[in-house]
Structures are given as structure tokens and as C-alpha cells.
Amino acid sequence: MTTSTADMLHPEIEALEHDDLQAIQRTKLTALGKRLSAAPEWVAHFGESGMKPDDLADPQALSNLAFLQKSQLRERYPFPMLGIDGAKVDRFCATSGTTGLPVLFGYTQRDMQELLANQVARQLYAHGCRPGDRGYNGFGFGLWVGGLAYDLGMARLGMTNFPVGPGRSDLVVEWMRDMEWSLATVSPVFLATLIRTSREKGIDPKTDWKLKQAVIGGQSVSLAFRDELEAELPADFKTYNTYGTTEAGGPIVAASCPWSHARDEMHLINEDTVLTEILDPETFQPVGPGEVGEIVVTTLDKQASPVVRWRTRDLVRLSEHPYDFPCGRKGMRNIGRIIGRSDDMLKVRGVIVYPSQVEDVIATTPGTVKEAWQIYVDTPGSAPKQMVVAIERERSYNGADNELAEAVGRSLTSRLGLKVPVECHPEGTLPRYEAKAQRVLVRD
Numbered sequence: 001m002t003t004s005t006a007d008m009l010h011p012e013i014e015a016l017e018h019d020d021l022q023a024i025q026r027t028k029l030t031a032l033g034k035r036l037s038a039a040p041e042w043v044a045h046f047g048e049s050g051m052k053p054d055d056l057a058d059p060q061a062l063s064n065l066a067f068l069q070k071s072q073l074r075e076r077y078p079f080p081m082l083g084i085d086g087a088k089v090d091r092f093c094a095t096s097g098t099t100g101l102p103v104l105f106g107y108t109q110r111d112m113q114e115l116l117a118n119q120v121a122r123q124l125y126a127h128g129c130r131p132g133d134r135g136y137n138g139f140g141f142g143l144w145v146g147g148l149a150y151d152l153g154m155a156r157l158g159m160t161n162f163p164v165g166p167g168r169s170d171l172v173v174e175w176m177r178d179m180e181w182s183l184a185t186v187s188p189v190f191l192a193t194l195i196r197t198s199r200e201k202g203i204d205p206k207t208d209w210k211l212k213q214a215v216i217g218g219q220s221v222s223l224a225f226r227d228e229l230e231a232e233l234p235a236d237f238k239t240y241n242t243y244g245t246t247e248a249g250g251p252i253v254a255a256s257c258p259w260s261h262a263r264d265e266m267h268l269i270n271e272d273t274v275l276t277e278i279l280d281p282e283t284f285q286p287v288g289p290g291e292v293g294e295i296v297v298t299t300l301d302k303q304a305s306p307v308v309r310w311r312t313r314d315l316v317r318l319s320e321h322p323y324d325f326p327c328g329r330k331g332m333r334n335i336g337r338i339i340g341r342s343d344d345m346l347k348v349r350g351v352i353v354y355p356s357q358v359e360d361v362i363a364t365t366p367g368t369v370k371e372a373w374q375i376y377v378d379t380p381g382s383a384p385k386q387m388v389v390a391i392e393r394e395r396s397y398n399g400a401d402n403e404l405a406e407a408v409g410r411s412l413t414s415r416l417g418l419k420v421p422v423e424c425h426p427e428g429t430l431p432r433y434e435a436k437a438q439r440v441l442v443r444d
């Protein structure tokens with residue numbers, strides 16, 4: 001195996017050892033503390049932990065600061081903790097608002113054109129995109145940061161962008177062939193729809209498309225579903241998982257290279273601009289290799305709406321081997337795909353259940369619709385007495401509903417160690433989600 005920097009857009013950063021990345025983080029934390037000292041809301045926030053922003057100059061200080069939570073941002077509606085004069089904000093993005101009113105996050109001109117553009121361009125380059133390549137931006141625009149982020153990243157890399165946004169599958173599958181797009185940024189569910197639409201029109205995605213990379217955002221996708229998508233597309237095609245949040249500044253916290261893709265992992269690829277802690281959700285101590293923790297982020301360079309120790313509530317497993325990768329990104333730790341949200345974690349009759357475990361079972365059971373499934377619980381909160389899994393049966397599947405439900409039920413029992421009732425519905429009847437799916441719903 002070769003260690004080369006040829007696949008890095010920013011080898012001067014990407015090839016650094018972890019210690020050297022941490023040195024950059026320390027310098028930037030000191031500067032961040034200085035900036036926040038001028039912002040009364042931030043001074044008050046540090047004050048609640050008995051600290052002041054300038055304390056960030058001490059490398060030990062960060063771990064003493066209380067986490068930043070969504071409720072604290074909501075209290076400061078409408079422009080929470082901007083950190084700078086509001087007139088300097090060029091654009092606002094917002095969280096999806098699936099759990100309440102959207103929270104606004106500001107971007108200065110520099111936050112977009114320098115920071116976000118470079119973060120996303122680095123990721124695209126790691127996926128194998130190169131200047132001159134043609135990209136179809138199928139992410140949403142408006143308040144969501146996804147579409148904006150990939151517009152900026154493609155422009156920075158020198159790619160040609162077709163910002164179609166979500167939907168218009170009839171048009172997209174023809175343009176995909178005729179314009180020879182090599183990159184698609186798209187939800188995995190919509191990519192599956194595109195493959196189906198294409199076949200219906202007599203266009204074979206495997207031979208008629210030139211697609212090489214799909215950036216999968218918004219939803220975590222199981223290994224089985226990923227493999228299924230890749231089997232239907234050209235031989236050199238791969239789906240590249242990415243992870244990020246609006247609070248962290250965009251879809252920029254983690255992304256896979258071809259090597260980490262093979263292991264179903266992602267690099268924390270922007271650690272020079274986003275400091276990521278992976279903490280045990282109960283003790284809040286850093287987890288070790290192979291352990292599950294919650295991602296906590298601190299934006300180091302963002303001018304407007306910085307976050308310091310933002311609790312994402314997203315749970316991931318730190319790689320068994322967090323350093324020294326054949327791709328040459330020696331210091332950029334690898335994480336698995338998102339396992340679930342710490343507040344989505346269910347404790348059913350004493351057994352811990354993550355929605356992603358249910359997803360894995362559905363993804364590997366033939367005859368189920370992969371993108372449509374729900375967990376219904378009888379009471380709000382994380383400890384329901386009863387949970388029911390609802391699945392859809394594919395139209396083309398020959399077996400009976402009860403056989404399919406029993407097959408899923410058996411796998412769930414062996415996977416979870418818990419007997420779970422399974423309902424089977426016709427294809428097209430359960431809810432669909434464009435961005436983050438809400439897999440757990442309360443039903444009486």
C-alpha cells in the first residue's frame with residue numbers, strides 16, 4: 001500500500017499527524033476565545049461555567065466548559081449567539097426544525113467563500129472529484145445549508161455545477177446520461193428513486209450513466225443499502241458518506257475517502273477548522289477506539305454563529321484503529337456511520353434499541369421497501385413499554401405479508417434480544433422524509 005498525498009486537496013493539513021492537528025486547534029482556540037470575549041452573550045455563557053472566553057487559551061479549559069444545547073439557542077430567539085454584529089451576517093441557514101421552530105445560524109462572506117467552500121472542496125477531492133468534473137447538486141436550497149455547501153464546494157474545486165435541487169427525477173435521469181454527470185449530491189432514498197425511474201424509461205444506469213460518486217447526506221445509510229445502490233450503478237461508482245450539522249457549519253464534520261469507504265467509515269476530515277470530541281453519553285469522557293460516543297463539536301474558524309462544545313446528540317463508533325491510514329490522512333480519526341441519536345435511543349423493557357439496528361434488519365431482508373419504515377411506541381420518552389415496527393412490502397415481492405413480517409420479527413429478536421411485533425403494509429403507505437427521517441413516532 002502506498003502513502004501518497006496525491007488524493008489530497010490540502011496535503012499541508014490532511015497529511016499532518018494528530019499532534020500537529022491538535023497544535024493548530026490550540027492556536028485557533030486561543031483566537032476564538034479572544035473573539036468571543038467581545039460578545040456579551042458568549043461572555044455570559046462562559047460565566048455560567050465560572051469561566052471567561054479567554055480561558056480557551058489553556059488547552060485543558062475546553063473540557064471544563066458546559067455543553068451548548070439547543071434550548072439555550074432557542075431562549076435567544078431570533079438571532080442566538082451570533083458572536084458578531086448582525087449586520088456582518090450575509091446569509092442565514094437554519095436547522096430543519098423537525099423538533100420545533102428552526103434555529104437560525106449566520107454566515108459571513110468569509111464563512112461561506114473561504115471556510116465552507118474549502119471544507120467541502122476538500123471532501124469532494126477526497127471522494128475523487130477533480131476540476132472540470134460535472135456535478136449534479138440534488139440537495140435542497142432555501143434555508144438548508146446542504147445545497148449551498150455543495151454549490152460553494154464545487155465552485156472552489158473548479159467543477160461544473162448543475163444545481164437542480166431535489167426532485168424532477170424524469171429530467172434528471174436523462175440529463176445524467178446526456179450530460180455525463182460524474183458526481184451527484186443526493187439523498188440515498190432519492191438516488192434509489194432515480195435508478196428506478198431511469199430503468200422505467202429504458203435508460204440503464206449501469207451502462208448509460210457515467211456517475212462515479214454520490215455524496216449521501218441527510219440520512220445515515222446502512223451498508224446493505226449502500227451495496228445495493230452501488231450494484232445498480234457503473235463499476236467504478238461509490239456512495240460517499242458524509243456527516244455534518246447546521247450547527248457545525250454544514251455537512252463538513254466527516255467524509256469518506258475510497259479507503260475509509262471500504263471500511264464503512266469516515267474521516268474527521270476538517271479537524272483543522274472543526275474540533276470534534278467523541279464523548280461517552282453518560283460519563284462525558286472521551287471514548288476509546290471501537291467505543292460508541294456522542295459527537296460534540298467546536299467551530300474554530302466560523303465568524304458568525306460559532307459553537308463551542310455543541311452537543312449534536314448523534315452517536316458514532318470511533319474506529320478500532322483511529323490513526324495511520326493508507327490514504328495518508330494519518331491524524332484525521334475515522335468514525336463509523338451515525339448509529340442514532342442519543343435522544344432516539346430507546347430502552348424497551350430494559351433493552352437498549354437504536355433505530356439504526358432496526359434499519360439494518362430491514363435492509364438485509366429481501367422483499368422490504370428499504371426507505372420506508374417506522375418504529376411506533378406507546379408513550380413519549382425514551383422508555384416506552386411497547387414498540388412496534390412497521391415495514392412495507394415491495395410491490396414485486398411474491399410472498400405473503402405475514403411471512404415477511406415474521407422474517408423481520410425473527411431477525412429483530414436475534415439482533416436485539418427482544419421480541420418486537422412487526423406490521424407489514426403495502427408499498428407507498430408509510431411516511432417518506434426528504435431530510436432527516438423521524439423513525440420513532442408515538443401512537444396510541
Ligand SMILES: [Zn+2]
Nearest residue numbers: 257259260327
Ligand atoms: Zn482516507
